[in-house]
Amino acid sequence: MAPDDDGEDADKPQAETPREAQADDLIARNLRRMFEHAETEALPDRLRDLLKRLEDEERGGS
């Protein structure tokens, strides 16, 4: 199975030219920004309520 045995950096895209490297950098930066933007947004009430309900269930149940 080996879920996490890879050398992560070795298994990442490798740019072959300066142009590719620049493009990769631009793409990677924007992808991360997109993700970070979504990650830092506060959860809406319905998701917070859901998590609260699940937490209560875990405490009271399983």
Added chain:
Amino acid sequence: MSAERGFHAQLVDQMPALRAFARTLARDASQADDLTQEAVMKAWANRHRFQEGTNLRAWLFTILRNTFYSEFRKRRREVADVDGEHAARLASKPAQDDAMALKDFEAALATLPEDQREALVLVGAAGMAYDEAAEVIGVATGTVKSRVSRARAALSEKLGVSESGDMVGDSNVDAALGGPPDAAA
């Protein structure tokens, strides 16, 4: 490792990334939250099937992705054209500041084929290794590599990265997205 923290705590840790991934699939905040909610409920109902010590993030992403393709994709397709038009409009504006550059980027990303986009997002945004992304998508690692490679090439072109590596003017973005209005006529 984190078994003693409980499934709920681990789930909460993954919520931001899960929601961010949902955003890239649904491309609409409200639908992304619907998708996240549905995926979380499914994960919770099946938490006994998750093997402690394995990759929870990949497991959750897989559930969310499967939920999207089985239940949400149709709904997205209904607004796909609208999204596309909006994306093209955003992309035709000059990328003068970070916010606009990000909008341009999102617009260009939205024009990629779904399979390429999700591979690129998992590897480039979620920071997954190829084999981890392959696990989520349910394809061979080599398939993910080629999808990411094609996505990168297409995006580079759409974003107009010049030979010198600089971003070029929006005319190139226009061209990549179908050409400026007067050129087509």
